[in-house]
Amino acid sequence: MNRRTYLKWAHQLIFVGPAALFFILIMIVPFLLGVYYSFTDWDGVSGKVDWIGLNNFRQIFMEDTQFREAFWFTARFTLIGVVLTNVLGFFLAYFLTKPLATRNILRTVFFMPNVIGGLLLGFIWQFIFIKGFGALGESTGLGFFKLAWLGTENTAFWGIVIVFVWQTAGYLMVIYISSLSNVPKDLLEAAEIDGASRGQILKSIIIPLVMPAVTVSLFLAISWSFKMYDLNLSLTKGGPYGSTESVAMNIYNEAFARNNYGLGTAKAIIFFLIVAVITSLQVKFTKSREVEA
Amino acid sequence: MDALKKYRAATGITELVMIAIGLLFLIPFYFLTVNSVKSFGDLMSNAASLPQAWEWENYRKAWEITDFPAAFLNSLTITVVSNLALAFFSATAAYWMVRHNTRLNRLLFFLFVAAMVIPFQSIMIPLVKVGGYLGLMDSLYGLIICYLGFGVPLSIFLFHGFVKSIPLEIEEAARVDGSGTLGLFYRIVFPLMKPMFVTVIILNTLWIWNDYLLPSLVLQSPGDRTIPIATYAFFGQYTKQWDLALPALVLGILPVIVFFLTMQRYVIEGITQGAVKG
Numbered sequence: 176m177n178r179r180t181y182l183k184w185a186h187q188l189i190f191v192g193p194a195a196l197f198f199i200l201i202m203i204v205p206f207l208l209g210v211y212y213s214f215t216d217w218d219g220v221s222g223k224v225d226w227i228g229l230n231n232f233r234q235i236f237m238e239d240t241q242f243r244e245a246f247w248f249t250a251r252f253t254l255i256g257v258v259l260t261n262v263l264g265f266f267l268a269y270f271l272t273k274p275l276a277t278r279n280i281l282r283t284v285f286f287m288p289n290v291i292g293g294l295l296l297g298f299i300w301q302f303i304f305i306k307g308f309g310a311l312g313e314s315t316g317l318g319f320f321k322l323a324w325l326g327t328e329n330t331a332f333w334g335i336v337i338v339f340v341w342q343t344a345g346y347l348m349v350i351y352i353s354s355l356s357n358v359p360k361d362l363l364e365a366a367e368i369d370g371a372s373r374g375q376i377l378k379s380i381i382i383p384l385v386m387p388a389v390t391v392s393l394f395l396a397i398s399w400s401f402k403m404y405d406l407n408l409s410l411t412k413g414g415p416y417g418s419t420e421s422v423a424m425n426i427y428n429e430a431f432a433r434n435n436y437g438l439g440t441a442k443a444i445i446f447f448l449i450v451a452v453i454t455s456l457q458v459k460f461t462k463s464r465e466v467e468a
Numbered sequence: 469m470d471a472l473k474k475y476r477a478a479t480g481i482t483e484l485v486m487i488a489i490g491l492l493f494l495i496p497f498y499f500l501t502v503n504s505v506k507s508f509g510d511l512m513s514n515a516a517s518l519p520q521a522w523e524w525e526n527y528r529k530a531w532e533i534t535d536f537p538a539a540f541l542n543s544l545t546i547t548v549v550s551n552l553a554l555a556f557f558s559a560t561a562a563y564w565m566v567r568h569n570t571r572l573n574r575l576l577f578f579l580f581v582a583a584m585v586i587p588f589q590s591i592m593i594p595l596v597k598v599g600g601y602l603g604l605m606d607s608l609y610g611l612i613i614c615y616l617g618f619g620v621p622l623s624i625f626l627f628h629g630f631v632k633s634i635p636l637e638i639e640e641a642a643r644v645d646g647s648g649t650l651g652l653f654y655r656i657v658f659p660l661m662k663p664m665f666v667t668v669i670i671l672n673t674l675w676i677w678n679d680y681l682l683p684s685l686v687l688q689s690p691g692d693r694t695i696p697i698a699t700y701a702f703f704g705q706y707t708k709q710w711d712l713a714l715p716a717l718v719l720g721i722l723p724v725i726v727f728f729l730t731m732q733r734y735v736i737e738g739i740t741q742g743a744v745k746g
Contacts, residue, residue, distance in 0.1 A: 178563035186649050187572075188563035194557040194620045197575060200602065201595065201617020219593075275483045277490075277664045282734060287497075290735075291721045292678025295529045298703060299500055299717055302515075302710055307499040310516035341493065347740065353740040362571040391743045402587045403532075406678045409700070423589045425556050427681075430593045440593050447590035454585060 212440040219436035231441035241417060242442060243423035247417065252336065258397050259340045261389070263346030269377075270349070271387040272355045282352070286345035293342070297409025300338045301325065328418035331411050335419055338406060342401060347392045354388035355381070383466045388460040394454055403451050422446055504714035511710055523711070533706070538691065539698035540723065544696060546608060546683075547676045550615040556621050557616065557669050559661055562627030563653060567639075577628065580621045588618065588681065596685055606688045614686060615676055623668045626742060630664040631657075663741075670731070670738030677724055695720050729730035 213231055216225045235242055266287055271424040275392045288296065304324035312320030316337050324334045358381055382389075407413055413420035413428075420428075426446060430439030474606040502503050506527060530536070532659050565573040589743050595614070597604070605611030634657065680696040687697060706712055728735055 187564065190560040190578065194561035195625060197613060198620045201614055202591060205591040205594040205598050206586060209591060210595060229702060256519040270482055270486055273479060275479065275486060277483060278488060281486055283491045284493055288726050290674060292680065292696055294680040295699055295717055295720050299496060302714065303496055310514055323585040347671060349736055349739045350582060350743040394708040402589065426589050436593055447586055450587050451585045457572050
């Protein structure tokens with residue numbers, strides 16, 4: 176090797192080496208190992224790892240009703256959570272790009288829940304659902320507040336939805352605000368002069384022009400709600416009766432509580448494939464609807 | 469002020485409605501702080517009212533039970549060290565991959581981007597094994613190395629887009645003036661990347677500071693607890709003792725709230741930047 180190529184490889188190693196090394200050790204190797212373990216009966220403790228082919232997958236699809244329920248919970252939650260956070264995020268952004276005197280303070284207020292971690296938020300809301308809503312119910316007499324929020328399957332689901340929306344709408348609002356403020360003013364004025372109603376302007380000009388923000392926001396909301404773990408853990412622990420157990424939580428419990436590492440990794444691989452397919456379909460779909468001003 | 473000239477009656481109504489929604493958003497913070505200074509009896513009898521007597525003692529107890537200073541210091545160490553290393557290694561890697569478009573670098577960049585869709589839960593089980601094998605378990609520095617591995621894809625992706633926008637002419641001029649590859653990077657490119665450093669550091673700070681699952685898998689000794697881990701451990705022990713739990717939660721969220729309020733402008737810009745690139 177001559178000096179020039181030697182120097183080039185040395186630089187490649189200095190610049191890219193550390194990042195590539197950590198990435199390969201922490202992400203690539205475990206990912207490949209995971210694919211391997213998903214075909215085994217590894218229990219995580221003993222050194223004995225036997226290849227059992229597709230047995231784990233057969234068991235997950237044919238027998239594991241709890242996984243199916245966790246999946247059903249996650250799917251329903253994602254659908255509702257994604258719609259509500261995006262609608263609210265867009266709604267807040269739409270009105271906070273109007274010349275309100277308090278808009279900067281309000282932006283801060285709506286974003287603030289997002290800086291707090293899901294685990295702590297879950298505990299905070301546990302108190303609010305149990306004691307806070309009770310107190311509000313007594314003083315206002317509204318039945319809404321008097322429900323046993325974390326005690327029944329149906330209300331616990333909506334309880335998590337409420338906390339999730341409260342937490343993430345502000346983040347999406349920030350993305351929508353930046354996109355909305357890039358909509359050309361002259362286009363809006365021209366439409367107004369031509370006599371377009373506010374609804375028409377929103378539908379035919381603003382929404383098509385903020386589609387790139389919709390692509391990003393949907394992607395973020397889908398991956399957040401699919402991967403949700405902290406919030407369920409601290410808010411309901413998956414209860415009542417496992418009704419709010421997310422896929423992420425089911426995978427965790429399978430591996431670390433029941434010591435079925437092989438089965439757990441098989442679930443993790445299925446989970447990865449589902450997340451990858453859904454997010455790439457979504458990005459493809461919304462990207463095709465993006466237009467330029 | 470052009471913006472204020474357009475202030476009409478309709479804007480006033482919008483404003484009132486938005487303020488009402490804002491207050492609704494703040495209700496959880498009201499419940500949290502007000503009840504954190506109540507005695508247990510006071511808190512149980514009416515959670516909505518103001519405290520009858522201010523029990524600051526609650527905070528002292530929560531501070532001691534959660535060993536707050538230790539947890540805070542652990543969280544701070546992990547966040548700061550991971551952030552600096554992540555931003556630095558990602559910046560150098562992204563710079564090199566943009567400027568040297570070889571087949572190897574294209575493959576690497578593809579892998580980094582593709583890995584962004586892998587959910588953490590899909591890797592965590594074998595990671596425990598790999599981590600044990602590499603001696604990363606049960607130590608703060610092991611956790612930091614894990615954050616480097618997980619943080620590198622997004623950080624590189626952000627820097628990659630940014631380096632592309634830096635004109636090559638500046639570097640060529642420095643080269644003509646006799647600058648070597650390393651000197652060129654540190655003196656010319658590094659300072660130019662400052663805005664993206666802010667974005668990357670903000671995004672990684674919010675994620676690493678609040679993360680629960682990874683530290684719960686890696687850390688075991690009570691002395692290494694981060695704030696989320698300490699909070700979880702606390703709730704396991706003091707179930708339903710809200711007079712201690714609420715002040716512990718206030719202490720837990722305070723650092724990141726203060727961080728956000730002082731760095732607000734950068735946080736918002738960072739999120740916007742990150743979203744556009746992401």
